[in-house]
Amino acid sequence: MRLAFLHTILTCCLLCSGFTGRAGTAAPPDTPYHHLFTAGIGAALIGGLYDGFYSYQALKQHGDFGLGAPDQLDGELLVFEGKAYQTQHTGKTFEVDDEARTSFAMVNFFQPDITLRPGRAMSKAELFRYLDSVLTNVNGMYAIHISGAFRFLKTRAFPPVKKGEHTPLANMLPLQQFFTFNDCRGDLVGYRLPVFMDNTNISGYHFHYLSAAKDAGGHIIDLQAEDIRIEIDTLRSYTIYVPPTADYEHFDFKKNREEDIKSVERGGKN
Template sequence: MKKQSVMDMDVRSSALGNGVLKKPVTNRLYQTSTMAALLDAVYDGETTLDELLQHGNFGLGTFNALDGEMIVTDGVVRQFRAEVTIDSPKTKETFEELVDSLLGNPNLFGAIRFTGEFQRVDTRTVFCQCKPYPHMLEVVKKQPTCTMENVMGTMIGFRTPVYMQGVNVAGYHLHFLSEDSKRGGHVTEYRLVRGQLEVASISDLEIQLPRTEQFAKADLNPESLSEAIRIAEGG
């Protein structure tokens, strides 16, 4: 990475209730490289993200090769690359190829948002279930589907690394919301016409697991896990 500035954000009151001034908090700014170096095309550095976060939890900067804008908040690093304008029709396959090329590292998560015109979007939703709950593969057999044509809207979602299959849905998991917010759902197929694409790489993951009896008894590693996920997701 090149040229980042971080600090520990520690905002405190400067006065006590009795009117006695409290000793001012000393904040320290940590920076790698300089703006002058950046202007002279010195885009690569030696500082890793782990090393950077040892010096603060709040900051901004850029990455090696000038690969997007860095935003650090609460100790979480986010990378935002330039928006891409899509001005020619793209199928699901060609869209995913484009996103893959923009995100790069396939072993990191990716966030995706596309806003624009869709030639077609196929979505599905599921009905609320009653106990005892049926298996999800039974639920999706009765799921209502919807096909929208020549519609404006936003498609958002995530690209998950293949090694996370079962913990999440490996590959692309996308949802659609129409511009008027009246239609939407889980996306199973689509064709884009034109619009704006935004992507961001994600390297931090936090998972909170259920502590319910149902989760304790669940079979989370069946032999047909990948096939079951494919069917459930409409793949």
């Protein structure tokens, strides 16, 4: 009963206040642009709830751009131009079936209001500082698409877990697989979210990669950008879909998982 009430409150009171259209897309006629939809709770994924519960077909009704985790943690998930891609721990990357399910994902219908061409090479730290200089609202929500050439990219993906296994994600860091790419082209799909969204989502910068050939990807660990274009969609509201499952009804959200979130995001505890 309490879970259903929370679901109703989160879904109804955080709805987008403005609706606009965009030519040339297959989005529904009343698509809420500048609105973030999240299926699941970030802290629950970090804490070990990996069972998929929300289909990609349903997810794509809420966005054509985003990222997340596949069912049973089997790699990394990216949504780009209305298609969902999975990168497994083997490195295999493919478009997923609409009937497959995600255990956690955030998406939006991407409509950029800022476009940047830095015109210089940048490390990951330099890129984030550059973005910070533009995105001066520290409590703002931003969807960010970065495309172009990269001197170097390092990504990772986790192996799948057995159904019902709930080992916290930080404890599985030794099992993650890393991939490196040199002189490559592709797309980074990601977000910068504020601190008040920690636990429901993941605050700070979070990017996943998809190669231009759409045959490689993963969660970004490090990069050296060469010649890139940056598009930014300023988000104004968000909705959270709380899974109606027994695991969520009994999950301990009081536990502080801040350090676990940070270590998972950077790919290590140091």
